[in-house]
Each structure stands twice: as structure tokens, then as C-alpha cells.
Amino acid sequence: MNILYSAPEINLSGGHGGSSHVSDVLASLEHLGHEIKLIDARKENTTQASKLYSYLVAPFLRTIKHCIFNDVDIVYERNRIFGGGAILAGNLFGKPSILELNEPAELSFEGLRGTVAKWIFNRVSKKATVITGTHNSFFNSLPKEKCLLITYGTNAEKFIPREPDAELIKKFGLVRGKTILYCGSFAPWHMLENTIVAAKDIIARDSEVKFLLLGVGGQFERIKTLIKTLKLENNILLPGKIPHTDMFSYINSADICLALFDRNYGPFKKYDYFYSPIKVHEYKSCAKPIIASSIGNLKTLVADGVNGLLVNEQNPKEIAEALHKLLNNKKLSADISKANREDVLQNYDWNIINSRILAAISRKAGNADGF
Structure with a gap:
């Protein structure tokens, strides 16, 4: 089938979670035998007017062009504030569509721009054939018959368990069995x-x-200063921003991986933890034990004692005790490692998830042959 995928805020070379997500989704759809046409970012948008044009108007016009000059069977759109242009245009040509929600849409409904965003979203959601989301809070006020609760996943053929990378071991002076990894933004809610x-x-x-904390962000200098103040520079290392293509080497060079999120962060406090973080699926796919916050979706993705250990991230002592337990209980770590790889192969590979999404839209669109 010919799928037009619209992600107008995403630059595939951007190296952040969104670009990694879209890249893996597209690779999976192609692996499943589908032809993909992509609408992605053409420039950075800094004003509300430019976002309105880039996320709504431009995808609308580009989708019309695709529908006229190319074969399009499905329109698949990643939701963004002011987004939905591809779905609205596809609807003019009778194309079934998937609206991918990555967080509750109402988070962007505040103020004047929120009024505009809500008006657009209400119309787009009415036209969408299937609406996917990773938490039930995404579906408030939406037609339940359209909604499909899913998880996200990873490319299990790319993120596979391997021996630690010799160059990284040498570069950072890592000792086998004693390396702890975090990857992501240096944002306050990552604790x-x-x-x-x-x-x-x-x-x-x-x-x-040793701890490898990968990434950059608003708190980078603050964290760097704290490490220096505590005289931990030799043991807590900050390699900076790492290309996603290198991430599997870093994960495979670690022994424990971290996925801590602040339960008191406003959106999580209101809706619970609603993401299905790509990093968790990549950790699991590489057979790594995980220490995660005991909130929301994480309690399912990281079952306590099965996929890792759950902690209250507000309590550093609890985090330390979980780390100590995994560092010193080799059998527990080995059992978790085995369970995590099997869990990804059975439930969290993008091929499995995309097959489920396409089966849902096939049923809704009345396509007996499937997509």
C-alpha cells in the first residue's frame, strides 16, 4: 500500500526522540512492504504564524499534490499543535487516515493559540478514521470507536544485545558489570x-x-556544576549529544539503564505518566535491566522485578538501593535481561505495532483485503 506519512515538525536528522520515532516507524512500514511518501520539516518554526502554516497549511497543500499526482491509500499524520492538514486534505479525496497522538491534545488548548488549536483539532479528529494514543487520557471527548490504545516500540533488528563496544570501554574507562546509563534530554522532569x-x-x-549521562538540555550546566561540586567528575561522565545511530553501542556498553520521570511534573500529575518512551524499548531490546519511576505507563512497561526495578524517583536513597541491588545480584540482572529481550520480540517491535494499527484502519475502512 501507498502511505503518506505527515510529520511536519520533524527533521529526520535531528537526533532527538521524535526523529528517532519517525525514522523507526517509517523503516517498519517499509519492511512490511508498504511504499512511503513523507511530509517532514523544511525549516525551523519560531512564531505561531509560521507553525500554523508549516503544520496545517503546507501539509494540506502537499497532500493535495500527492493525492493528485501519486497513489495514496492511507494518510498517516503525527499530531502537532495546529496540525492535521494532511488528514483534512486526504479526506477531500476519500482517503482513510490515522491520527497519531503523542500526548493529550488538550495540553495545547490554553490561551488564544489554544482556542485556534482546539478548533482545528476537533475538525481533524472528526475526519480521522483511526486515532492512536499511548494512554487513555488522550481519548477524552473523542469517539471511542475510533480510538486505539497502543504502545510504542523499537527496531528489534537494530537494537540487539551485543558485547560492550571496545572503543567506548577504553574511552571512558568502563568496568564490565559497573556501568549505568541515562539517555535523553537534561530537562527538570528527568530527575x-x-x-x-x-x-x-x-x-x-x-x-x-561509572555513570554515562547522554544528552543535552536546559539543565546541562547545572548538572555539570553539581557533579563538580560533589567531586564526582571521574565517575559521572557527560558525553553530550549522541547520534541515534550510535545509541545501541552505548546501551550495549552499559549494565543498567535509567528511566526516571518526575511524578510531580504538571502534565504527569494531571494525566499520569502517559508516554511510551522509546528509550525504554531500546533498553529492553538490548536486554538491559531498567530502573524506572513507579508511575503511569512505566509500571506496565517495566514490571517490577521482571523488567527492572520500580522506584519513587523523589527519593535518591531508593534509587541508590535499586542500583545497588542490580549491581550486586547477577542472577536477578540476568533474568531481567532475558525477559526484556523476549518482551520486545513478542510485544514491542515496531513491525508488530504497525501491523496492529494497519489492521485497525483496514477494519474501519472496510477493506477486506487489508492494508
Whole structure:
């Protein structure tokens, strides 16, 4: 089938979670035998007017062009504030469509721009054939018969368990069995300050343990200063922004991976933790034990004692004790590693998830042969 995928805010070379997500989704759809046409970002948008044009008007016009000059069987659109142009245009040509929600749409409904965003979203959601989301809070006020609760996943053929990368081991002086990894943005809701406090406890017990904190963001300098103040520079390393193509090497060079999120962060406090974080699926696909916050979707993705250990991220001592347990209980870590790889192969490979989404739209569109 010919799928037009619209992600007008995404630059595939951007190296952040959104670009990784879209790249893996497209690769999976192609693996399943579908032809893909992509509408992606052409420039960075800094004003509300430019976002309105880039996320609504431009995809609308580009979709009309695709529908006239190319074969389009399905329009698949990643939701964004002011987005939906591809679905609205596809509807003019009778094309079934998938609206992908990555967070509750009402998060963008505040103020004047929110009024405009809500008006657009209400019309787009009425035209969409299937609406996907990773948490039931996404579907408030939406027709339940259109809604499909899903998880996200990973490319299990790319993120496979391997031996630690020799160059990374040498570069950072890592010791097998004693490396802890975080990857993501340095944002307040990732609880990196509490991670540093917990790390101090662990390093005091074993000076060979090292933490690799990958990424950049608003709190980078603050975290760097805290590490220096606590005199932990030799054990807590900040490699910076890592290309997603190199991420599997870093994950495979680690022994424990972190997925901590602040339960008191406004949107999580209101809706619960609603994401299905790509990093968790990549960790699991590489057979790594995970320490995660005991909130929302994470409680399903990281079953306590099965896929890792759940903690209250507000308590650094609890984080430290979970780290200590996994570092020193090799059988538990090995059992979790095996379970995580099997879990991804059975439930969280993008091929499985996309097949389910396409089956849903096939049923809704009345296509007996499927997509």
C-alpha cells in the first residue's frame, strides 16, 4: 500500500526522540512492504504564524499534490499543535487516515493559540478514521470507536544485545558489570539531580562504578556544576549529544539503564505518566535491566522485578538501593535481561505495532483485503 506519512515538525536528522520515532516507524512500514511518501520539516518554526502554516497549511497543500499526482491509500499524520492538514486534505479525496497522538491534545488548548488549536483539532479528529494514543487520557471527548490504545516500540533488528563496544570501554574507562546509563534530554522532569545524589552513594560503595549521562538540555550546566561540586567528575561522565545511530553501542556498553520521570511534573500529575518512551524499548531490546519511576505507563512497561526495578524517583536513597541491588545480584540482572529481550520480540517491535494499527484502519475502512 501507498502511505503518506505527515510529520511536519520533524527533521529526520535531528537526533532527538521524535526523529528517532519517525525514522523507526517509517523503516517498519517499509519492511512490511508498504511504499512511503513523507511530509517532514523544511525549516525551523519560531512564531505561531509560521507553525500554523508549516503544520496545517503546507501539509494540506502537499497532500493535495500527492493525492493528485501519486497513489495514496492511507494518510498517516503525527499530531502537532495546529496540525492535521494532511488528514483534512486526504479526506477531500476519500482517503482513510490515522491520527497519531503523542500526548493529550488538550495540553495545547490554553490561551488564544489554544482556542485556534482546539478548533482545528476537533475538525481533524472528526475526519480521522483511526486515532492512536499511548494512554487513555488522550481519548477524552473523542469517539471511542475510533480510538486505539497502543504502545510504542523499537527496531528489534537494530537494537540487539551485543558485547560492550571496545572503543567506548577504553574511552571512558568502563568496568564490565559497573556501568549505568541515562539517555535523553537534561530537562527538570528527568530527575537528574536525584540521580546524581544516588550516584554519590553508589560510588562511595564502589569507586569502579561509572555513570554515562547522554544528552543535552536546559539543565546541562547545572548538572555539570553539581557533579563538580560533589567531586564526582571521574565517575559521572557527560558525553553530550549522541547520534541515534550510535545509541545501541552505548546501551550495549552499559549494565543498567535509567528511566526516571518526575511524578510531580504538571502534565504527569494531571494525566499520569502517559508516554511510551522509546528509550525504554531500546533498553529492553538490548536486554538491559531498567530502573524506572513507579508511575503511569512505566509500571506496565517495566514490571517490577521482571523488567527492572520500580522506584519513587523523589527519593535518591531508593534509587541508590535499586542500583545497588542490580549491581550486586547477577542472577536477578540476568533474568531481567532475558525477559526484556523476549518482551520486545513478542510485544514491542515496531513491525508488530504497525501491523496492529494497519489492521485497525483496514477494519474501519472496510477493506477486506487489508492494508
